Amino acid sequence: xxxxxxxxxxxxxxxxxxxxxxxxxxxxxxxxxxxxxxxxxxxxxxxxxxxxxxxxxxxxxxxxxxxxxxxxxxxxxxxxxxxxxxxxxxxxxxxxxxxxxxxxxxxxxxxxxxxxxxxxxxxxxxxxxxxxxxxxxxxxxxxxxxxxxxxxxxxxxxxxxxxxxxxxxxxxxxxxxxxxxxxxxxxxxxxxxxxxxxxxxxxxxxxxxxxxxxxxxxxxxxxxxxxxxxxxxxxxxxxxxxxxxxxxxxxxxxxxxxxxxxxxxxxxxxxxxxxxxxxxxxxxxxxxxxxxxxxxxxxxxxxxxxxxxxxxxxxxxxxxxxxxxxxxxxxxxxxxxxxxxxxxxxxxxxxxxxxxxxxxxxxxxxxxxxxxxxxxxxxxxxxxxxxxxxxxxxxxxxxxxxxxxxxxxxxxxxxxxxxxxxxxxxxxxxxxxxxxxxxxxxxxxxxxxxxxxxxxxxxxxxxxxxxxxxxxxxxxxxxxxxxxxxxxxxxxxxxxxxxxxxxxxxxxxxxxxxx
Amino acid sequence: xxxxxxxxxxxxxxxxxxxxxxxxxxxxxxxxxxxxxxxxxxxxxxxxxxxxxxxxxxxxxxxxxxxxxxxxxxxxxxxxxxxxxxxxxxxxxxxxxxxxxxxxxxxxxxxxxxxxxxxxxxxxxxxxxxxxxxxxxxxxxxxxxxxxxxxxxxxxxxxxxxxxxxxxxxxxxxxxxxxxxxxxxxxxxxxxxxxxxxxxxxxxxxxxxxxxxxxxxxxxxxxxxxxxxxxxxxxxxxxxxxxxxxxxxxxxxxxxxxxxxxxxxxxxxxxxxxxxxxxxxxxxxxxxxxxxxxxxxxxxxxxxxxxxxxxxxxxxxxxxxxxxxxxxxxxxxxxxxxxxxxxxxxxxxxxxxxxxxxxxxxxxxxxxxxxxxxxxxxxxxxxxxxxxxxxxxxxxxxxxxxxxxxxxxxx
Numbered sequence: 019x020x021x022x023x024x025x026x027x028x029x030x031x032x033x034x035x036x037x038x039x040x041x042x043x044x045x046x047x048x049x050x051x052x053x054x055x056x057x058x059x060x061x062x063x064x065x066x067x068x069x070x071x072x073x074x075x076x077x078x079x080x081x082x083x084x085x086x087x088x089x090x091x092x093x094x095x096x097x098x099x100x101x102x103x104x105x106x107x108x109x110x111x112x113x114x115x116x117x118x119x120x121x122x123x124x125x126x127x128x129x130x131x132x133x134x135x136x137x138x139x140x141x142x143x144x145x146x147x148x149x150x151x152x153x154x155x156x157x158x159x160x161x162x163x164x165x166x167x168x169x170x171x172x173x174x175x176x177x178x179x180x181x182x183x184x185x186x187x188x189x190x191x192x193x194x195x196x197x198x199x200x201x202x203x204x205x206x207x208x209x210x211x212x213x214x215x216x217x218x219x220x221x222x223x224x225x226x227x228x229x230x231x232x233x234x235x236x237x238x239x240x241x242x243x244x245x246x247x248x249x250x251x252x253x254x255x256x257x258x259x260x261x262x263x264x265x266x267x268x269x270x271x272x273x274x275x276x277x278x279x280x281x282x283x284x285x286x287x288x289x290x291x292x293x294x295x296x297x298x299x300x301x302x303x304x305x306x307x308x309x310x311x312x313x314x315x316x317x318x319x320x321x322x323x324x325x326x327x328x329x330x331x332x333x334x335x336x337x338x339x340x341x342x343x344x345x346x347x348x349x350x351x352x353x354x355x356x357x358x359x360x361x362x363x364x365x366x367x368x369x370x371x372x373x374x375x376x377x378x379x380x381x382x383x384x385x386x387x388x389x390x391x392x393x394x395x396x397x398x399x400x401x402x403x404x405x406x407x408x409x410x411x412x413x414x415x416x417x418x419x420x421x422x423x424x425x426x427x428x429x430x431x432x433x434x435x436x437x438x439x440x441x442x443x444x445x446x447x448x449x450x451x452x453x454x455x456x457x458x459x460x461x462x463x464x465x466x467x468x469x470x471x472x473x474x475x476x477x478x479x480x481x482x483x484x485x486x487x488x489x490x491x492x493x494x495x496x497x498x499x500x501x502x503x504x505x506x507x508x509x510x511x512x513x514x515x516x517x518x519x520x521x522x523x524x525x526x527x528x529x530x531x532x533x
Numbered sequence: 534x535x536x537x538x539x540x541x542x543x544x545x546x547x548x549x550x551x552x553x554x555x556x557x558x559x560x561x562x563x564x565x566x567x568x569x570x571x572x573x574x575x576x577x578x579x580x581x582x583x584x585x586x587x588x589x590x591x592x593x594x595x596x597x598x599x600x601x602x603x604x605x606x607x608x609x610x611x612x613x614x615x616x617x618x619x620x621x622x623x624x625x626x627x628x629x630x631x632x633x634x635x636x637x638x639x640x641x642x643x644x645x646x647x648x649x650x651x652x653x654x655x656x657x658x659x660x661x662x663x664x665x666x667x668x669x670x671x672x673x674x675x676x677x678x679x680x681x682x683x684x685x686x687x688x689x690x691x692x693x694x695x696x697x698x699x700x701x702x703x704x705x706x707x708x709x710x711x712x713x714x715x716x717x718x719x720x721x722x723x724x725x726x727x728x729x730x731x732x733x734x735x736x737x738x739x740x741x742x743x744x745x746x747x748x749x750x751x752x753x754x755x756x757x758x759x760x761x762x763x764x765x766x767x768x769x770x771x772x773x774x775x776x777x778x779x780x781x782x783x784x785x786x787x788x789x790x791x792x793x794x795x796x797x798x799x800x801x802x803x804x805x806x807x808x809x810x811x812x813x814x815x816x817x818x819x820x821x822x823x824x825x826x827x828x829x830x831x832x833x834x835x836x837x838x839x840x841x842x843x844x845x846x847x848x849x850x851x852x853x854x855x856x857x858x859x860x861x862x863x864x865x866x867x868x869x870x871x872x873x874x875x876x877x878x879x880x881x882x883x884x885x886x887x888x889x890x891x892x893x894x895x896x897x898x899x900x901x902x903x904x905x906x907x908x909x910x911x912x913x914x915x916x917x918x919x920x921x922x923x924x925x926x927x928x929x930x931x932x933x934x935x936x937x938x939x940x941x942x943x944x
Contacts (some may be wrong), residue, residue, distance in 0.1 A: 187549035328567035447820035
């Protein structure tokens with residue numbers, strides 16, 4: 019047996035996305051010997067950036083939820099503090115600007131709960147009571163989740179029922195179902211639902227718990243982005259992880275997770291190296307892992323495949339990055355975050371994720387409005403994002419790919435100009451465009467998906483958390499990304515990685531395995 | 534808001550609570566009802582691999598003598614490792630992987646054939662033999678009909694982007710730097726790229742001109758899409774209707790419209806320096822100037838800010854390997870990448886111009902000088918100490934972590 023392995027580690031992290039980096043750092047902090055393997059030449063996964071000419075573009079992050087300040091950190095802020103990862107943050111100025119030309123909606127919504135409710139009342143007179151009620155529910159849910167975390171997932175059920183009954187009562191419903199019970203008028207939903215695309219499924223299916231807590235945390239603590247793009251965050255993890263004695267290995271793809279008798283015994287790299295370990299934190303998607311990475315394949319339990327097939331795979335992204343040769347003031351770009359929707363019917367908008375026509379949704383960010391010196395003086399960075407279900411790109415042939423990307427990018431630029439009245443077309447100095455295959459190329463993401471599984475109420479984070487023990491199909495293998503227990507999103511993936519690392523430590527203790 | 538939870542129900546208090554109680558059971562039922570078979574091929578990953586293969590395994594089908602110093606190597610898939618060629622955008626290059634007597638190196642060469650030609654099954658690489666060239670000498674001696682060639686997928690940023698560049702492209706080419714523009718000229722004339730191309734082509738002598746007949750033919754056949762003018766810097770030339778001298782601002786002004794055209798440049802580094810100043814003098818904004826990657830800096834001493842203290846000095850690089858380390862010698866006037874390749878360490882690389890990031894390497898100790906036009910580092914990379922060895926020159930002894938080369942397989 020000793021002959022077979024090239025090296026040995028307490029734990030191996032497969033893929034250094036947000037969850038991988040957080041998990042690896044947690045394990046290293048706890049004194050474990052950890053190897054972080056990443057197929058790309060940089061850590062971070064989607065948390066990255068790239069340089070074109072005199073611009074450095076943020077690859078994926080719009081705004082990180084729940085960071086807070088050093089003095090009053092939110093959940094994500096606490097994670098960075100506890101792991102000793104020092105990130106320089108910049109703060110996003112407003113919650114969002116929502117423009118729906120067809121419904122004559124053009125509103126700028128502020129952070130801060132009172133401020134948000136006041137702005138709502140100004141835009142939709144009479145909305146105060148129902149918005150206040152919604153936010154009271156959201157607050158209760160936020161507090162219930164904090165209580166669950168404090169109790170390490172073993173809450174006193176009586177306390178839960180008495181103090182947080184609405185958390186329980188709403189947990190199984192969609193946003194639409196809860197808002198129907200609140201008798202929320204359409205004009206209020208039109209504005210309140212704006213963040214729906216951050217979760218990416220229609221409000222008739224989107225789990226209320228997830229949406230409510232997201233909105234609440236954004237309003238309570240605002241949003242942050244790393245001063246030096248997501249790479250600034252990824253490299254803060256890297257520096258900390260290395261300082262803790264962790265081993266980073268880039269340009270190394272893991273192609274097999276080796277399993278014997280239902281438990282991990284090692285991994286094999288594409289270069290043929292065999293690394294012994296009993297614990298794997300995995301950023302690769304479960305569909306990818308259970309459809310080819312487990313070796314031998316006979317070690318994949320039938321229920322693991324059922325578990326994959328029962329879920330719906332969420333969306334991939336399409337982003338147009340623009341480096342503009344005029345300042346935001348000169349261009350008239352006043353805000354950081356723009357949601358521009360053709361309609362407020364989220365069913366209809368979602369349906370369009372599956373086809374390649376003119377996009378109905380765009381979430382556009384002007385980075386300079388949070389980090390004024392992110393580009394040279396007199397220039398602007400603008401990025402426009404839409405979501406696509408993989409099937410929209412199923413029949414695209416390579417020879418049509420670049421033309422198609424340019425065509426869709428053209429629609430987005432045109433729609434932004436029309437909605438905001440800003441002229442950007444004649445100022446494009448640098449442009450780059452990503453599409454679903456781009457995400458597959460750089461991270462190996464299954465079907466280019468950036469969001470993991472869709473978050474229906476039966477597959478939101480509460481049920482994932484509650485069923486966690488039944489759904490660990492292979493001993494020592496834990497998923498630490500948006501596909502994992504915390505569901506989609508930047509801070510969710512970070513927290514998922516940390517949680518799975520803590521559970522790995524419990525496993526190690528129970529086994530009595532030491533370095 | 535009070536601390537007491539508000540009274541609320543979605544569909545009825547008991548019903549809401551029951552639904553919660555049954556949540557995990559319901560989930561288990563949904564999972565158990567799903568099939569245990571493999572559902573679907575990941576077709577997006579397949580598309581990504583077709584567009585951006587890590588490696589392409591090719592064979593030389595034909596060697597075409599172009600000029601005394603240039604040959605075109607026509608490459609086709611080997612049918613085993615690669616069954617098709619990756620589609621690309623006119624102007625892109627391939628990073629060719631060479632094993633020269635155990636020294637594993639890379640060289641970037643623009644694809645001189647068009648994307649439509651790739652669909653027909655071939656890439657052309659038109660390569661100039663450099664005097665004393667390590668790589669080109671090897672290619673000349675060993676690439677014959679039937680030889681195996683390993684290359685990257687198509688890479689590079691110098692291609693037409695319709696939203697940025699508009700329809701009117703002016704190419705400023707020097708010598709063998711014309712290769713990406715033959716690709717563009719063909720694609721435009723074939724009607725697969727919606728733009729016009731005006732080529733201003735500088736050469737040092739008549740024998741150096743590449744693709745002259747083809748350019749004349751295309752210009753004659755497609756006058757609305759393609760035209761070209763030769764700019765000859767030699768005393769004597771038999772090229773009719775050419776401009777004499779270099780690609781100066783007056784030549785540019787005469788043959789293009791600096792107020793609207795987009796300028797793409799490819800040629801030797803001295804030409805970049807020169808045409809860059811000429812375009813700036815004509816008031817062409819940065820946004821209408823594209824350049825092919827700078828190419829490896831051969832003489833860093835010609836840059837004013839190159840530290841005099843490093844001139845002509847020998848340095849050592851302590852290279853951390855996966856296990857253990859080795860010490861490599863380096864000199865102040867060659868890139869860190871060349872020093873590593875000379876020591877047979879085979880680090881990854883592609884553009885050799887500081888642009889593509891492939892060779893990204895952690896610098897643990899020491900200082901490097903980075904070429905001003907080749908500094909493609911991210912802000913965070915500067916903080917952490919990542920460098921691009923292809924565009925970095927040692928100015929002190931160094932310690933680095935050797936990046937793994939994902940392409941080099943054990944077996």
